[in-house]
Amino acid sequence: MATRAIGVDIGTTQVRAAEVEISGKGPGAGGRASLVKYASAQLPAGVVGEGEVLDTGALSAALKGLWSSAKMSGKQVVVGFGNQRTVLRELELPSMPLKDLRSSLPFQVSDLLPMPVDDALLDFYPTAETEEQGVKQLRGILVAANKNSVASTVAAVEDAGLRPVGVDIPSLALVRSLVYGEAEQQVVGIVDVGAHTTEVVVVQNGMPRFIRVIPSGGGEATTGIMAAMNMSMADAENLKYQNGINASGSPALEPAHEAAMQATRALVDGIRNTFVYYAGNNPGAPIDRVFIVGGGAHLPGFGQYLATACRLPVGFGDAFGRLNVSSKVAAQINGQQTVGAVAVGLGMTEATA
Structure with missing residues (x-):
């Protein structure tokens, strides 16, 4: 029996939708997954900022236009949500049925949250079961998101005539879409460089072990170039991708190069420090390789610089x-292999449910 799910990834500059059909228990269990449709639409500046929906009407209009042009087969969607206020951390809790564990989260994790527990939506994604001195513990990823932020995103999606049947964090979607084949037997780092946030996920044998959201992305380089060259955002963005972090040889463009390099150096330091922290807490399980995705990953020279630093x-x-x-x-998907990773992973939710 085949099932379909449509993943919706709402970014700072684009909204993307991927309709995925799953047969059997999914591609990881001998089944199959097919990409039925994929589409994206530009978002005007100011609609989404730092993962928060700032203009519900404009986002709804963009989603309506995307659905009309792409002719998606349904209105039920799985929506990605995550911003700088979302808490993601590895945690061990007493082993119990998952339903009971999730209902007990407000009492078990309230002291760990930077927000009142009543203001948070809580979830727990189990990754392994351990036992020490006869006591079983469930290891996993705690997710805590601000209720109002999630409600704003859901409201915009519903105003577009869509029906959210699930909300998931981008980090888990990235694991579903990117970790397959040989990578399922390795320790893999995933780096998703967005406009103003960068998701870093470490995956061991197909299971997420560590997640961090760095509060910077490719947009910081654009902002730096704008200030250094006194130019518009559009011109700065074009210049950024034209020259990357490599020196152009032109004295007139040296301020742009320095600005892009400064922002990229800070971001790469954050990524490297994340990997170092993971390695220090997980001896004997070194990272084998790193996948980079997202619009910011296409900055010329970024991948090589990250490889050298790490x-x-x-x-x-x-x-x-x-x-x-x-x-x-x-x-329709030429050139979307990296920027479409979250939408595809959200569309594959049924494969791992």
């Missing part, structure tokens, strides 16, 4: 590599 193999992730893709759909 001393790890770094390459682009391919969100469509494990999916069956028809020739018709293939023409």
